[in-house]
Amino acid sequence: MAISLFFFAIFTLFTTPSVLTSPSPDLVRSSCQHATFPKVCLHTLSLYNSQATTPRELAQAAIKVSISRATKASDYLSTLQKEAANKREKGAVKDCAGQMSESVDELRKTLGELKELRRGTFRWQMSNAETWVSAALTNEDTCLDGFKEIDGRVRSDVKRKVTNVAKVTSNALYLINRLDHP
Structure with missing residues (x-):
């Protein structure tokens, strides 16, 4: 009887749906x-460890982080335009704000595509997502190019914020590239 209960417990442990479908805790x-x-x-x-249970959900979470950071940077740059010290600085900030706004748009398109992945169009959708995230990274890099000949607090603040966005966006691209099915 004890042996039967033991095998029943083992069988139940390994066939319970929550055990079979629970994600890796790490x-x-x-x-x-x-x-x-x-x-x-x-x-x-x-912060998404308990919410993201699949690589796809984790890639979506990474894109959400990128969108959030890019939006904050874009808002900061819009405010900073009013505080720019001279014409050159103001132009660089304005151009950078436009680039960051485009990044936000591309990241949002990426998130939409990742939410709708389908087996029949998976490769096409992945190509779109990778292209848009790559474009967002290019925008972030281009944004910083406008500050190469500008010194001071504005340059260092913009560089810090945009570099932070670029890092999370680069990580998001890495996680997207790891997806291998819908």
Whole structure:
């Protein structure tokens, strides 16, 4: 009888749906391990550890982080335009604000595509997502180019904020590239 209960308990343990479908408790850690910026990845996505149960959900969470950071940077740049010291600085800030706004749009399109992945169009959708995230990274890089000949607090503040956005966006691209099915 005791042996029968033992085998029943083992059988129940390994066939209970919650055990079979529960995610790895360290999805974020294992996914971020080889990201471009692993510490940033782990720090920004650790809040999603219980919400993101699949690589696809984690990639979506990474895009949400990028959208949030890019939106904050864009808002900051819009405010900063009013405080720019001279014409050159004001122009660089305005151009950068436009680039960051475009990044937000591209990241939003990416999130929409990731939410609708389908088996028959998976490769096409992944190509779109990768293209849009890459374009967002290019915008972020281009944004910083406008500050190469500007010194001071504005340059360092913009560089810090935009570099932060670029890091989380780069990690998001890495996580998207790891997806291999819908």
